[in-house]
Amino acid sequence: MEEVKVDLGVRSYQIKVGEDLLKDIGTYLTELEIGSKVLIITNDLVDSLYGQEVKDSLKEVGFTVEVAKIGDGEKYKSLETAQQLYDQAVVAGLDRSSSILALGGGVVGDIAGFIAATYMRGVNFIQVPTTLLAQVDSSVGGKVAVNHAAGKNLIGDFYQPQLVVADINVLSTLEEKELKAGLAEVIKYGVIWDEEFFTFLEDNYKEILTLEPQQVQHLIKVSCQIKAAVVAQDETERGLRAILNYGHTLGHALEAVTDYQYYRHGEGVAIGMLGAAKLAHQIGWLDKADVIRQQRLIENFGLPTSFSQWSVDEICQALTKDKKVEDGVIRFILAKEIGEVEIIADLEENLIKEVTQELKVGDEK
Amino acid sequence: MEEVKVDLGVRSYQIKVGEDLLKDIGTYLTELEIGSKVLIITNDLVDSLYGQEVKDSLKEVGFTVEVAKIGDGEKYKSLETAQQLYDQAVVAGLDRSSSILALGGGVVGDIAGFIAATYMRGVNFIQVPTTLLAQVDSSVGGKVAVNHAAGKNLIGDFYQPQLVVADINVLSTLEEKELKAGLAEVIKYGVIWDEEFFTFLEDNYKEILTLEPQQVQHLIKVSCQIKAAVVAQDETERGLRAILNYGHTLGHALEAVTDYQYYRHGEGVAIGMLGAAKLAHQIGWLDKADVIRQQRLIENFGLPTSFSQWSVDEICQALTKDKKVEDGVIRFILAKEIGEVEIIADLEENLIKEVTQELKVGDEK
Numbered sequence: 001m002e003e004v005k006v007d008l009g010v011r012s013y014q015i016k017v018g019e020d021l022l023k024d025i026g027t028y029l030t031e032l033e034i035g036s037k038v039l040i041i042t043n044d045l046v047d048s049l050y051g052q053e054v055k056d057s058l059k060e061v062g063f064t065v066e067v068a069k070i071g072d073g074e075k076y077k078s079l080e081t082a083q084q085l086y087d088q089a090v091v092a093g094l095d096r097s098s099s100i101l102a103l104g105g106g107v108v109g110d111i112a113g114f115i116a117a118t119y120m121r122g123v124n125f126i127q128v129p130t131t132l133l134a135q136v137d138s139s140v141g142g143k144v145a146v147n148h149a150a151g152k153n154l155i156g157d158f159y160q161p162q163l164v165v166a167d168i169n170v171l172s173t174l175e176e177k178e179l180k181a182g183l184a185e186v187i188k189y190g191v192i193w194d195e196e197f198f199t200f201l202e203d204n205y206k207e208i209l210t211l212e213p214q215q216v217q218h219l220i221k222v223s224c225q226i227k228a229a230v231v232a233q234d235e236t237e238r239g240l241r242a243i244l245n246y247g248h249t250l251g252h253a254l255e256a257v258t259d260y261q262y263y264r265h266g267e268g269v270a271i272g273m274l275g276a277a278k279l280a281h282q283i284g285w286l287d288k289a290d291v292i293r294q295q296r297l298i299e300n301f302g303l304p305t306s307f308s309q310w311s312v313d314e315i316c317q318a319l320t321k322d323k324k325v326e327d328g329v330i331r332f333i334l335a336k337e338i339g340e341v342e343i344i345a346d347l348e349e350n351l352i353k354e355v356t357q358e359l360k361v362g363d364e365k
Numbered sequence: 366m367e368e369v370k371v372d373l374g375v376r377s378y379q380i381k382v383g384e385d386l387l388k389d390i391g392t393y394l395t396e397l398e399i400g401s402k403v404l405i406i407t408n409d410l411v412d413s414l415y416g417q418e419v420k421d422s423l424k425e426v427g428f429t430v431e432v433a434k435i436g437d438g439e440k441y442k443s444l445e446t447a448q449q450l451y452d453q454a455v456v457a458g459l460d461r462s463s464s465i466l467a468l469g470g471g472v473v474g475d476i477a478g479f480i481a482a483t484y485m486r487g488v489n490f491i492q493v494p495t496t497l498l499a500q501v502d503s504s505v506g507g508k509v510a511v512n513h514a515a516g517k518n519l520i521g522d523f524y525q526p527q528l529v530v531a532d533i534n535v536l537s538t539l540e541e542k543e544l545k546a547g548l549a550e551v552i553k554y555g556v557i558w559d560e561e562f563f564t565f566l567e568d569n570y571k572e573i574l575t576l577e578p579q580q581v582q583h584l585i586k587v588s589c590q591i592k593a594a595v596v597a598q599d600e601t602e603r604g605l606r607a608i609l610n611y612g613h614t615l616g617h618a619l620e621a622v623t624d625y626q627y628y629r630h631g632e633g634v635a636i637g638m639l640g641a642a643k644l645a646h647q648i649g650w651l652d653k654a655d656v657i658r659q660q661r662l663i664e665n666f667g668l669p670t671s672f673s674q675w676s677v678d679e680i681c682q683a684l685t686k687d688k689k690v691e692d693g694v695i696r697f698i699l700a701k702e703i704g705e706v707e708i709i710a711d712l713e714e715n716l717i718k719e720v721t722q723e724l725k726v727g728d729e730k
Contacts, residue, residue: 097691121521
């Protein structure tokens with residue numbers, strides 16, 4: 001097992017990464033200063049796979065455990081579901097010293113975190129992510145949310161967990177598409193922060209796709225280290241943290257025009273990253289060779305680098321409605337080189353349109 | 366005008382207290398670093414009295430202003446109302462740089478603050494409290510919330526405003542009962558923190574009840590200073606901040622058994638403070654004379670010191686369901702003397718019952 005510390009003063013916490021950790025969750029929780037009640041928020045599928053092991057582990061060391069299950073999918077990350085979860089927290093008798101444990105992927109983690117942040121103005125929160133995307137990204141850093149008809153994650157908070165437990169064994173039950181979607185965020189960390197890590201991904205993509213424990217553990221550890229380093233410098237996204245949105249500006253727009261039905265988040269980000277690479281090249285920042293390296297790595301991980309059936313105009317319109325837009329200004333995160341990015345706010349609309357169009361027809365290789 | 370600083374590092378802010386401040390709100394907001402859009406959250410009555418003046422002041426300096434109105438009363442401080450307000454924030458086109466301005470009493474401030482805290486994970490928040498209770502208490506310190514069927518303020522957050530503007534002129538349109546309810550919290554500040562302030566209240570209660578500007582401005586300023594001092598030391602109620610709940614343990618229980626229909630919050634707190642004074646005397650902390658001083662001041666402000674028709678057993682049961690109960694332990698804030706309190710967690714159930722019973726039959730004087 002490896003441990004990554006997220007350094008946020010009084011809100012600091014550990015991420016534990018390793019094999020076969022679920023059976024020891026109870027022990028880990030006894031090391032925190034928390035009350036005796038735990039409400040696990042999960043979904044049917046994850047509960048059937050890992051619920052019993054987690055419950056047993058908690059009960060064994062004396063916790064009182066209740067389980068609340070939500071539907072599977074983004075559409076259940078809603079205020080309506082939140083209302084039901086508040087009700088269940090009341091029924092479970094949670095008080096301020098109690099804990100909410102998210103056992104699942106990003107949807108479960110985001111809404112469970114929102115409940116933990118707002119129930120009684122905040123109870124203890126434990127993240128046990130069961131998808132790669134959640135392990136390397138959404139479970140770390142404290143962004144919690146529910147969706148609103150007008151936008152994904154439109155209602156949310158910054159609320160740090162007390163502990164994150166990333167058990168790499170659970171990835172074996174993950175659908176291949178889900179695994180690949182998580183890898184988009186992993187590529188992102190290489191581009192924004194760490195060229196050496198990017199090279200590690202290039203050299204080890206086959207071992208990663210077949211879930212070799214050594215490579216997967218390293219990948220999760222380094223991803224969490226990078227995210228932790230960024231979040232420690234800017235917890236509430238006033239500046240630096242925005243670089244974690246590399247590939248997300250166009251990615252979110254693609255998700256929005258397809259009503260969050262067609263692309264997995266990571267797939268949108270994959271296309272968005274190539275768009276960002278092309279934009280960076282167009283303004284003279286990124287070498288053509290580094291655009292191609294990104295494209296190749298995205299492709300090697302089995303992720304899309306182009307789209308066909310959607311309207312370029314609609315995508316560009318959706319860009320202006322993103323919640324990262326402030327007083328009408330669209331921000332892009334663009335790379336100077338692999339391992340270093342900057343935030344840029346004054347890109348020409350025509351250029352954005354041109355590059356989006358390029359992504360639509362595909363790129364000659 | 367006087368200014369009180371709430372010292373919370375990067376989240377520090379000013380409270381402006383004085384006469385005729387509403388007309389300058391626009392100017393005050395230009396001194397903050399905020400975007401051009403402001404959504405005012407208010408209710409019909411307050412809007413009809415002060416809405417136009419605030420809107421004009423904001424528009425004059427170039428802000429785009431929209432108004433969202435909620436119903437009057439605790440029952441509108443709900444997730445349902447929150448959902449409507451999120452919708453209106455979307456329609457108003459608020460982005461992360463935009464501001465939500467609460468124009469009203471505690472209900473408006475609490476729910477507007479909850480929206481500000483959670484819309485896009487937090488937008489700018491301005492408090493313009495129009496009741497005494499909101500000016501001396503709820504608008505300062507960052508507690509925001511909505512109610513749940515199982516408890517008042519059960520869903521909430523800690524979220525600091527960027528500015529609080531307390532215009533004492535607005536108190537002239539306040540119902541007498543509302544004014545008195547606010548004075549309960551003012552007495553509280555004297556008991557928990559400042560014997561000199563308590564004496565000021567004893568000496569000036571008549572001038573305060575007739576709203577003499579000099580006395581009222583001093584009262585609001587000192588109340589805010591005390592609250593600011595406490596909150597600065599313990600923003601998220603891990604320890605010291607709990608002393609602000611003086612009188613609230615029994616007070617909340619009284620509100621709960623009467624379904625929040627019978628007592629104004631301050632009336633519950635008034636009875637609860639006398640209960641706390643009696644408890645403190647019973648365990649040998651507070652002199653009988655200081656119990657009587659509290660009782661007399663509460664009475665001089667026209668607030669209740671006893672109840673008649675409610676069940677002592679039900680009240681004592683309600684105590685165990687309060688959200689301040691942790692792992693089954695009920696905490697009381699009790700005074701050692703006027704100006705100094707401590708948190709106590711191991712009071713005997715019988716003693717609590719006995720004192721509650723005393724409040725029911727009334728006290729021989």
